Amino acid sequence: MRVLIVDDHPIVASGCRALLAGEGEIVLTDASDAETGERMFAAEHPDVCVIDINLPTVSGFELARRILARDASARIIMFSMNDDPIFAARAIEVGAKGYVSKSGDPNDLVEAIRQVGDGGTYLPTAIARSIAFAGPGFALxxxxxxxxxxxxxxxxxxxxxxxxxxxxxxxxxxxxxxxxxxxxxxxxxxxxxxxxxxxxxxxxxx
Incomplete structure (x- = not known):
């Protein structure tokens, strides 16, 4: 499985490589900004894209929109420091198939890549529960x-x-x-x- 990581923090990219090193079937490439990420997607057609929301120029949301405009079947996981359920909801609205918080369990990312790569969707339990039971506070x-x-x-x-x-x-x-x-x-x-x-x-x- 070919996975493209788009994140402007070298430590995060390095951490992802270490985390996925034991997953023999995963071939990982990375980009540090939306423009490079879009070019790499067009050139390499990865099976899964893991995109940070906070990129240096345009955000991961905008990059996801551009990628999906190129290929509506693209499988995208949004990756963020923010575990506010509203960000996860907006990721889904854009067309992402998964959302993972950087502050969560590192295994969430591995599981998300597996499930989204297999054609499924993924939300960590805590975020899914927050969305499901957000109630009036979400709308406020x-x-x-x-x-x-x-x-x-x-x-x-x-x-x-x-x-x-x-x-x-x-x-x-x-x-x-x-x-x-x-x-x-x-x-x-x-x-x-x-x-x-x-x-x-x-x-x-x-």
Whole structure:
């Protein structure tokens, strides 16, 4: 099984290699940013992609969207430090087949690769339970009001990117990004981009 890891932390990539070293059938390659990851996917057609959400330029959500636009059958596992169930829900919304928290059991990643590689899906028990029993609190979270695309634009705004830069990064028009920013402010009940950035930081998007 060919597995592509896209993560900008060399220690994480090295840890994944060590973790999967005993899995003889897995051939691992890695990339450190979305652009390289997209090129490697196009060139190598891996069986499973493990993608970190927080990448240096565009996020793992955006990379997943691009990969699935190339190949709707691509098998993607989102990999993140954030175990907030909303991030897992947005990963599923984008089209990922699995979600694994870096703070969880390392064996979760091995099991996720096996199950997603076999055509299945995977969520760690704790995250699946959090989603299933989130109740009203889930809907009250500001992030629950945003789509994955809106979360991507919010993350880039919080990184100090201009609307023009964001439009270029997410392959969209300036007008679309500006309209999305306005819609986010309405959804979240804030008036300025500075307030959006503060909310992004408080919610763990930044």
């Amino acid at each position: 979270s500001p992030l629950s009001k945003l789509t994955a695309k809106e979360m991507e634009i919010l993350r880039l705004l919080s990184a100090g990117k201009s609307l023009s830069e964001i439009a270029w990064l997410v392959h969209s028009s300036y007008k679309t990004v500006a309209n999305t920013s306005s819609i986010m402010r309405q959804k979240l009940g804030v008036r300025t981009s500075a307030e959006l950035v503060r909310l992004a930081i408080e919610s763990g998007v930044a």
